[in-house]
Amino acid sequence: MYNGDDKDSILYIIQYRSFKLIRKAPKEKKILTKYQIKEREVNKKKRQMKAMFNEILTQFRDFILSIIYGKTDELKDTKDLISGLWDTIVAGSGYVSMNSILSFLLGSEVYGTPTEELEKARDTAFRMPVHQQMLAVAYMAVGKAELCDYKGYYAEAAAKKIIGFFDCLALYGFTFTEENGEYTALLTGSHELYSREADDTAPVDPDNDANEEVPAEADKESDVASEPGDTDIAVYDWYEDDVYVPAPVFEEIPPNESGAAEMVEWGSEGKASIYNRKKR
Numbered sequence: 001m002y003n004g005d006d007k008d009s010i011l012y013i014i015q016y017r018s019f020k021l022i023r024k025a026p027k028e029k030k031i032l033t034k035y036q037i038k039e040r041e042v043n044k045k046k047r048q049m050k051a052m053f054n055e056i057l058t059q060f061r062d063f064i065l066s067i068i069y070g071k072t073d074e075l076k077d078t079k080d081l082i083s084g085l086w087d088t089i090v091a092g093s094g095y096v097s098m099n100s101i102l103s104f105l106l107g108s109e110v111y112g113t114p115t116e117e118l119e120k121a122r123d124t125a126f127r128m129p130v131h132q133q134m135l136a137v138a139y140m141a142v143g144k145a146e147l148c149d150y151k152g153y154y155a156e157a158a159a160k161k162i163i164g165f166f167d168c169l170a171l172y173g174f175t176f177t178e179e180n181g182e183y184t185a186l187l188t189g190s191h192e193l194y195s196r197e198a199d200d201t202a203p204v205d206p207d208n209d210a211n212e213e214v215p216a217e218a219d220k221e222s223d224v225a226s227e228p229g230d231t232d233i234a235v236y237d238w239y240e241d242d243v244y245v246p247a248p249v250f251e252e253i254p255p256n257e258s259g260a261a262e263m264v265e266w267g268s269e270g271k272a273s274i275y276n277r278k279k280r
Contacts, residue, residue, distance in 0.1 A: 038228050105124055106121050138168070
């Protein structure tokens with residue numbers, strides 16, 4: 001695996017029929033177009049909305065668990081609840097299975113869960129009445145929803161599924177614990193983070209756009225650490241538990257600097273792996 005602290009690390013990357021040696025490139029100023037800057041702003045807002053949606057899901061899950069474990073009073077009549085939950089499951093393409101219920105109870109994937117913890121969750125699942133099992137499956141279905149499209153516009157169809165699920169929980173008395181109504185605004189499409197038609201009144205042509213210089217050290221919101229060119233390779237940033245992890249920028253090593261080399265590990269197509277270099 002690449003050691004980010006080792007400036008002399010050499011890696012190789014295999015892409016289709018090409019084979020390239022790469023190394024970490026020095027930081028330098030980047031030239032971004034207005035189109036790229038706008039795209040970056042939209043991506044930042046999308047991440048903020050995703051974080052808010054995760055907070056909504058946490059409140060949903062905590063409330064359902066309070067029902068399952070008897071901390072919230074059960075409904076005397078569950079007919080309307082079951083009807084609403086079934087609509088949510090169907091609309092959200094929910095996967096009706098024991099694994100879905102177990103994943104909900106565990107708060108994680110079933111695979112890799114310690115046996116004792118898994119058996120405890122399985123015992124709870126079998127004791128749950130049908131409507132509580134449906135609550136778990138419906139939750140897993142809406143958890144896959146995306147509240148905005150790739151341009152940051154409100155995804156009304158997806159939001160309706162979540163609102164329908166909210167209405168099911170409201171039968172138990174559920175409400176959001178929020179101070180300024182941001183969660184409601186997010187679900188109804190009125191939140192300021194969503195893209196608006198007015199934002200596109202003066203569309204930017206990505207092929208004929210003025211450039212703007214941005215210092216590399218200030219480039220913390222880019223989805224791509226470097227634009228691929230003749231001598232460098234783009235390596236994508238990623239997120240771990242919603243924490244931004246900037247990707248290193250690599251440049252290709254010219255053939256005359258490569259020398260003879262011995263590969264100690266072949267990476268899969270498009271993946272960078274350690275390259276053990278030997279001088280001629």
